[in-house]
Amino acid sequence: MTDLKLFRLDANGQDVELRGSTVALEVELQRRIEAGMESMLGIRFLASEYPTGPWHRGRIDTLGLDENNTPVVIEYKKGSDSGVLSQAVSYLSWLDSAHHEFEALIKERLGTEVAESIDWRNPRMVCIAASFSHHDRVAVQRLRERMDLVRYRVFDGGLLSLLLIESAPGSPSPASARRQRREREIAAGAGGGDGKPSVQATPGAAPACLQDLYAELDEALTVWGEVEVAPLLHYVAYRRMVNLASVVFRPKHEVILVYLRVDPDTVELEEGFSRDMRGIGHLGTGDLEVRIASAADLEKAGPLIRRAFEAA
Secondary structure (H helix, E strand, O other), X not given: OOOOOOEEEOOOOOEEEOOXXXXXXXHHHHHHHHHHHHHHHOEEEEEEEEEOHHHHOOEEEEEEEEOOOOEEEEEEEEEXXXXXXXXXXXHHHHHHHOHHHHHHHHHHHHOHHHHOOOOOOOOEEEEEEEEOOHHHHHHHHHOOOEEEEEEEEEEHHHEEEEEEEEEEOOOOOOOOHHHHHHHHHHHHHOOOOOOOOOOOOOOOOOOHHHHHHHHHXXXXXXXXXXXXXXXXXXXXXXXXXXXXXXXXXXXXXXXXEEEEOOOHHHOOXXXXXXXXXXXXXXXXXXXXXXXXXXXXXXXXXXXXXXXXXXXX
């Protein structure tokens, strides 16, 4: 990925590059990100310095739950990675053996309903450090675990930058029997009263009547740069650092609903095409709903998709 450069206009009207630095103490970075991690990373904070017990012999810097209800382990290094990848694998191993403990934590912090909707198939590790080597980036792609490498920089004036350097999708494991029952119940209840799921039972599989339109939409959502496409049970998430869009299929009406990370207050809403979803429950994430039923709708949605990409 392209290295991030920041510039500021000086007194002569010339752009001068800002030189980033690292934090003096690792805990400074941790506390700052924990305080704003939902807006920065799309992750809800659960716990800090969480003990993993005598076998794994460690403390997880930060535990969280992302916007797709996936468990997340976050580790920080003020300098280079210095073994953070091996820590990541160890802590994800702990997480795999601590479902009940993690669910109890979710119930305590976020409630029973959220705890019952945890997606255990592909837990996520986020490593935040000042730099990563070429070998680190290659190693991430060889691991079966889902992992994001994020580079940070701090600048004068309190500026903090986070840049996604590498992202590996991992290998999802089958959901537990309880989770599968819960998913079937949710899917049956989301079908608009006819008992059929509103989203395809096979994650990411577009219904036949929408396949061509979805292929065009998929291209529009990924054309601006590197985007991870995560097929979930009820929607397809498109994400960079955070979700930029959630795609939901409505085959009964031959329409695709796209929920974008765009502020509805900045959009001239159009009845039958775009809708403000703040305060309205819906599948996936994103405050602006866009209905795609034709190539013309997709073309009209293009600028909004670009804005969502830039916001993510």
